[in-house]
Amino acid sequence: MPTGYDLGDTRITINNGGGIDVASGADIDIASGGALKLAGTAITSNATELNQLDGTSTIQTDLIGSLTLSVPAEDPADHIVVSGQLKDMAGTNMAETCLVLVYISDDDDGSSVADTAPDDVLIGTDGNGSYGTNLYEFEADKMLLVLTDSSGRFDVDIQEDGSDTWYIVAQPWGGRHLVSGAVAF
Numbered sequence: 353m354p355t356g357y358d359l360g361d362t363r364i365t366i367n368n369g370g371g372i373d374v375a376s377g378a379d380i381d382i383a384s385g386g387a388l389k390l391a392g393t394a395i396t397s398n399a400t401e402l403n404q405l406d407g408t409s410t411i412q413t414d415l416i417g418s419l420t421l422s423v424p425a426e427d428p429a430d431h432i433v434v435s436g437q438l439k440d441m442a443g444t445n446m447a448e449t450c451l452v453l454v455y456i457s458d459d460d461d462g463s464s465v466a467d468t469a470p471d472d473v474l475i476g477t478d479g480n481g482s483y484g485t486n487l488y489e490f491e492a493d494k495m496l497l498v499l500t501d502s503s504g505r506f507d508v509d510i511q512e513d514g515s516d517t518w519y520i521v522a523q524p525w526g527g528r529h530l531v532s533g534a535v536a537f
Contacts, residue, residue: 416450416504416524417441421532423520430471430513432535434520435483438504446504451487451525454508455495462521462531469493470518470537472511476501483507512537 389395422435436454438446456466456473473493475486484506488497500506508520520532 415441416446417443419452419522419524421520421522423533423535426537430511430537432510432512432537434508434510434532434535436500436506436508436522438500438524446500447502448504449502450500450504452484452498452500452506453495453523453525454498454506455491455521456493456510457519457521457531460519460531460534462519465491465494466518468516470510470512470516471514472509474509474511476507510535 416438418439420437420439422437424432424434426432436452438450438452440446454475455462456469457464458466469491470493473496475496475498476482476484483501485499486496487499490496498506498508510518510520515537517534517536520535522532
């Protein structure tokens with residue numbers, strides 16, 4: 353049976369499962385080491401992060417929420433076209449162009465730029481929809497600044513007639529980087 357406590361205008365009820373109900377708009381202060389859960393799900397945000405959302409009733413769709421990279425098999429013409437897609441915070445394709453730093457790495461964690469570049473790296477030229485534009489090449493065929501199409505898509509066309517393995521690293525402007533699976537020729 354729940355146990356209830358009256359503290360002035362506030363009613364606190366401790367339920368049989370350990371849950372606490374607080375009435376009359378009182379504050380709840382959880383001491384260090386305690387956990388706050390909503391419907392059984394732990395809240396991992398801190399107070400500052402939660403306060404940034406205060407009064408927000410909709411998900412911001414102009415912020416990048418995720419990035420996916422798809423690596424197909426090599427085609428007969430020695431090309432592998434890696435496709436990138438940016439999604440908003442609601443999980444739908446972005447509805448605007450976005451800047452993405454793209455570079456080729458020898459390491460599966462993306463911790464370095466490749467020592468040797470592929471024969472060629474092109475943006476948005478695969479001929480099957482071709483998404484994105486190369487705005488600037490920082491290092492020839494190794495590091496590029498890419499502008500996605502108006503739905504957050506881009507293609508990285510890697511051409512290599514030899515044998516090598518690289519990883520495509522894509523980092524949305526102001527975001528965290530994502531490393532593709534192996535691009536093996």
